[in-house]
Amino acid sequence: MPQLLPDWHFFRPAGRLIWFSVIFIILMIPVIVMLLRPKSERPTTWAQAMAGAVYTFALMLFAYAIIPHEFITFSDKYLQWSKDKYVIKSTTQIPFMHAWNWPTSIDMQAIRDVVVVGIYLVFFVGNLVIIVKWQGRKTKAEDSEEKPVVVGRSRFGRPLKAKA
Numbered sequence: 340m341p342q343l344l345p346d347w348h349f350f351r352p353a354g355r356l357i358w359f360s361v362i363f364i365i366l367m368i369p370v371i372v373m374l375l376r377p378k379s380e381r382p383t384t385w386a387q388a389m390a391g392a393v394y395t396f397a398l399m400l401f402a403y404a405i406i407p408h409e410f411i412t413f414s415d416k417y418l419q420w421s422k423d424k425y426v427i428k429s430t431t432q433i434p435f436m437h438a439w440n441w442p443t444s445i446d447m448q449a450i451r452d453v454v455v456v457g458i459y460l461v462f463f464v465g466n467l468v469i470i471v472k473w474q475g476r477k478t479k480a481e482d483s484e485e486k487p488v489v490v491g492r493s494r495f496g497r498p499l500k501a502k503a
Contacts, residue, residue: 352417356409363401370398370469378476402462407455414454420447 383391414420424447433439491499 353413356406356413359401359405359409363398363406366394366398366401374469374472374476376476377479377481380478380480399466402466403459406462407458410458411451411455414451418447420451422446422448426450 426445426447426449427441427443429441429444431441433441493499
């Protein structure tokens with residue numbers, strides 16, 4: 340993958356993570372557009388179903404495989420979050436309680452894993468929201484029935500009574 344990002348602070352080391360995140364966002368744009376449209380009255384064809392399945396598989400591949408893997412690679416190689424760096428170490432004294440030490444150690448690899456689980460949770464919740472909204476779409480006929488009837492206004496700006 341070409342390095343088209345500038346050589347600023349972390350852009351080059353996180354280049355693959357940034358590029359795959361941008362590609363994922365670009366691939367999500369047609370899904371959002373299709374969610375805003377009412378669904379077609381005609382039944383789905385076999386070719387449309389297969390194209391949608393391949394597209395969905397590609398989105399899930401990005402969300403659940405590539406982006407978390409690239410974050411793990413970035414945090415291991417560039418940020419060097421490994422087992423030898425600690426947030427809290429069990430041999431360190433607790434502040435304002437100098438007689439006691441922390442009961443456990445928390446290393447940076449654990450923090451990295453928590454961040455990756457957070458990435459998975461964000462994608463999973465987004466996945467569920469999209470599925471629910473996709474299944475709840477209405478057809479054009481159902482959508483037009485719900486629109487309120489426009490009632491005229493008097494010359495004073497008040498709405499006129501609808502005819503019974």
